[in-house]
Amino acid sequence: MRTGSPGAYDAPVMRTGSPGPYDAPVMRTGSPAPYDLPVTGPRPPDPYEIPPPGEPGAGSAGAYAAAYAPTVAALALPRQNSAVRAAGVPELPAPPSGRAEARRAARRRKTADRPDTFRKLVPQALVVAFLAGGTSAFVASDKDVRLTVDGVPRTMHTFADDVQELLDDEGLDVGRHDIVAPGPGADLASGDDIVVRYGRPVTLTLDGQRRQVWTTARTVDEALRQLGVRAEGAYLSVSRSSAISRSGLALDVRTERTVTFMADGRERTVRTNAATVQEALHDAGIALGGQDTTSVPLGSFPRDGQTVTVMRITATQQVREEPVGFDVVRTRDSALFAGTEVVEQQGRPGVRRVTYALRTVNGVRQKPRRIAEEMVRQPVTQRVRVGTRQLPDSVQGADGLDWGALAHCESGGRSGAVDASGTYGGLYQFDTGTWQALGGSGRPQDASSSEQTFRAKKLYVQRGASPWPHCGRRLYR
Structure with a gap:
């Protein structure tokens, strides 16, 4: 038990009797606790005690007494009353004794220690809370x-x-x-x-059809599976294990197809990934010779299920000479009687040599095809004079005779008739010399019937019926 007034850090006062709910802790006996203050010795200074006049710090206390007198009066402990009186602060009334006083003293000591401790703990608590919250947010966001x-x-x-x-x-x-x-x-x-x-562009040529596609595959094999292209037995322009870069690539794929060939009377079906019909023929073991060909172009793409016929062709040539017709030019001539035509230049056909290609397809002969021609002889144009002069109505001395009966007897009434020797012609069987002597042109059989009758009348006036020894008497019936 110490003597003197208790300090702020002194151990609690020994109580007698049962402690109340607000009593200070009972002093222990025996060895002191690690945090107990020593029982004897000088009392440590109280940080909240106002020094009495004449002691160090009294001047400071005097300077702040007026400003803080109410606060100090409210917080001063009982043993600080002397210092309060020296500072001019009204003295607190003497505390009552007993357990009530002990409880009030304990509360005052706690109240005196709380402000400084609170000021120290609040910033620390804020820092800890900030760090704890920031760490939690950091952990939650990561x-x-x-x-x-x-x-x-x-x-x-x-x-x-x-x-x-x-x-x-x-x-x-x-x-x-x-x-x-x-x-x-x-x-x-x-x-x-x-x-x-990442998507990669691929220029895909599939069975001859080209298109641009996009794929996220990194290899050709993966791209074929992704695009649903059957790669078994197919031709690929690049290896299936080749990588596809971000810039893409060009890929040619020819799938395996079934093609049937009809050749030499037999049917052959093959599985091929050829690019042309000609390559597929080679795969089928069929050779083409000479002018042999197929029913579809040899360079075309063979489709799945397609049937191709092989045509065996034999070819020859034939040369023929063909006539070329001549032109006829007619000229009007007023010196000739109307209906009379005189051939001034006899026309003659030309000759043309033509070469034809003859071929047989699978034994069947085809229509000849003209492949060349040349002119062997040029045709000669026929020139004809056509009479325009009007015939006289009559010939004096011969108009009353039966010229129809004479013509019927001589030529059967045919104006173009010619005897078997070719000497006499026309209705009245004139020879050419006599005809032309009477003013006729050309041959009598080429003249009109009226002109022939007119020339016959002129001949009768000159010579009578003698030019027609067998039929002349018919003029008089």
Whole structure:
């Protein structure tokens, strides 16, 4: 038990009887606790005690007494009353004794210690709360994800909230031909797998049909499976294991097809990936010779299920000479009686030599085809004079005779009749010399009937019926 007034750090006063709910702790006996103050010795200074006048710090207390007198009066402990009186602060009334006083003293000591402790603890608590909250937010935002780009995976930590933000952070641009799974708008959570596959342009020529396609496959084999192209037995312009770069490639694919050939009376069916009918013929073991050909062009693409006929062709040539008709030019002549035509120049046909190609297809002869021609002899134009002069109505001395009966007897009434020797011709069987002596032109059989009758009348006037010794008497019936 110490003597003197208790300090702020003194141990609690020994009580007697049962402690109340607000009593200070009972002093222990025995060995002191590690945090107990020593029982004897000088009392440590009280940081809240106002020094009495004449002691160090009294001047300071005097300077602040007026400003803080009410506060100090409210917080001063009982043993500080002397210092308060020296500072001019009204003295607190003497505390009552007993357990009530002990409880009030304990509360005053707690109240005196609380402000400084509170001021120290609040900033520390704020810092701890800030650090704890920031750490929690940091841990909550950090995500462990797996990003696979074109088959290359890597695990990373990210603060991105969704897939698009992660792609932006990684500098990955995706277009409409690219695949992102899950989609760019999907939220991210720790443990997610994000897959990015870039599209690649492929110029695909499939069985002769060219088109531009896009694929996310990284190899030719994977692209063929993705595009649904049957690669078994097919021809590929590049290896199936070849990689497809981001810039793409050109790929020619010819699938295996069934083609049937009809040749030499037999049918042959083959499986081929040939590019042309000619290559497919070679695969079928069929050879073409001479002018042999097929029912479809040899350079065409053989389609699946197509039937092609092989045509065996034999070819020869034939040369023929053919006549070429002549032209006829007619000239009007007023010296000739109307209806009379005189051939001034006899026409003559020309001759043309023509070469024909003859061929047989599978034993059947085809229509000859003209392949060349040359003129052997040029035709000669026939020139004819046509009379325009009007015939006289009568010949004096011969008009009353029966000229029809004479013509019927001499030529059967045919104006173009010619005797068997070719000497006499026409209705009245004139010889050419007599005819021309009477003013006729050309041959009598070429003149009109009226002109022939007119010349016959003139002959009768000159010589009577003697020119017609057998039929002349018919003129008089």
